[in-house]
Amino acid sequence: MNSGTLFPGPDLSVTVAGLRLRTPVMTASGAFGYGREYAGLLDLSGLGAIVVKGTSLEPWSGNPPPRTVETAAGLLNSIGLENPGVECFLEKDLPWLSGLGVPIIVNVVGRTAAEYAALARRLDGAPGVSALEANISCPNVKEGGLAFGADPAAAGDLVTGMRRATRLPLIVKLTPNITDVAALARRVVEAGADAVSLINTLVGMAIDPEAGRPILARGTGGLSGPAVKPVALAMVYRVAATVTVPVIGMGGIWTGRDAVEFLMAGASAVAVGTALFVDPEAPLRIAREIGDFMAGQGYEKVGEMVGLANTGFCGRRPESWADRPDQEGR
């Protein structure tokens, strides 16, 4: 695949869970809607992949407002996975999305493990769906989401059920709101996940001092944005050192250098969420900045950076590159 005129310079393409991505930068679920919302504000064909908003079997109405509040270098949200349901997605959004020539990854969410499996079955073979991302990490809904994601055994059973229901590549999105993210990652990979993505948002709160109550209607929300990047990076580093499947890293990525940090921590690709709200072209800009960094540092392929900082802190050894075991070999 040629990066072409959008991304002159080094080859930015990567392969993750069998998906060939033009760049390692995809959109993070929830921040990009169903893609169409941003049409006209960026060239969607230049995205590594589009990960659509969390989609359930039936329409979900979401949480009462207020749903968002900005905090220092961060954004708290409590959307509650509002979405029009999988049938609406298949009928109205997927035909449009599948014409873009970009891998489409459907983020799925349910109230029970059976619903996740039913979604996997429904989307299996749907023309234009490239992969599924199981959202078992939303902090803003009672059932589903975090109820599974914070319990490795429950998460494993859920993934097993989905694995049986679909041949699509299966990505599992992990929560940072857990003591041992590596144990969780190990369990979902054992259950059949082809890749893991992290981090989802961190549970947080903001209080209105005059009103004397939390600003968000549900009290807590999920924190994203630059404030969470160091936490995300440490968790990606930990998980990448634990599992053999590709890791998709996200959490506060704003620049190409941020993305490179995630790649060097062991992510094979990255996702951009909150930055989209500030810069709708952020995924394209970040991909270009990764290319600029690679050109400046003499990297020819993205894979040369993946996990570089995650090999016992030995850093870059270009001359002995061939000696370095690949990620699968660790």
Add this chain to the structure above:
Amino acid sequence: MTDERQAWRGLARVLASRRLEGPVAEGGDSGGRVYHHLTLLAPEVAAAAVPGQFVHVLCPPRGGAGGAPYAPASATPGLPFLRRPLSVHDADQARGTVGLLFWVKGPGTAGLAAARPGDRLDVVGPLGNGGFPLGLGPALVVGGGIGLAPLLFLARRLARRGRVTVLAGVAQAGDLALVEPFRRLKDLAGLIVTTEDGSPGTVSGTVVAALPESLDGLSPDGHSGAVYACGPRPMLRAVWDQVSARPGLTAWFSVEERLACGVGACRGCAIPVRTGPAGETAYRLVCRDGPVFDGNLLDWEAL
């Protein structure tokens, strides 16, 4: 879902930047609220915008951007990074300019207020649905405080079509600068200004207290015409209480909610609406479905 919209995103040059100065009340206290007006050169936005729509503006860090836009790549800790939605105060298609009027409320708007002529601001817009529907009958435009911002553009467009009265309320003398642009509007059938501190030349009280008389005067029977309102939620609710008691009137409200993406992607700016006669409710998005809503649609009890 809605069709793809064609909002413009680019760097708009600041042509003018001025702090609004109003008559200061005796004792010199302006109430502490500072308002600011920016004129941007943004022909694409000026050409496309209709009254009620907004632009989403990246706030430069306070201290001036020195002609350079605030790079989206820089999220400076302690400074706000999300865009700020600002209603289109006025738009001049011929000149390609867009006016923005805002309350300098926090560090984000303070950064905007520090913009100097020649600076460039990163703007996305116009955003929002089709704005205030413009009818042909008599119109009453009701605004409270900074809620007056989107109503100048509206009143100007309405005045081309028919009889328009503006009912503008502010808290105190120091806020009267918000009303000044309406005084310069031609062809208004009337301008009634209320102040809660009873400033000279104004009606003492709120727009809510002055509303019955304005509604009586809207049409001979007091039961036809359109009401357009923007302001604090309690004001909007009070306006709806009065308007809905007069069958035959239609009313359109510009509603605020905290918003993040501005384009309908994040679903952050939900407000409750009524979707059926049996009290069914749902959420609509202020950024995509609004910010202007038919009063009949809004779920006033939950709002």
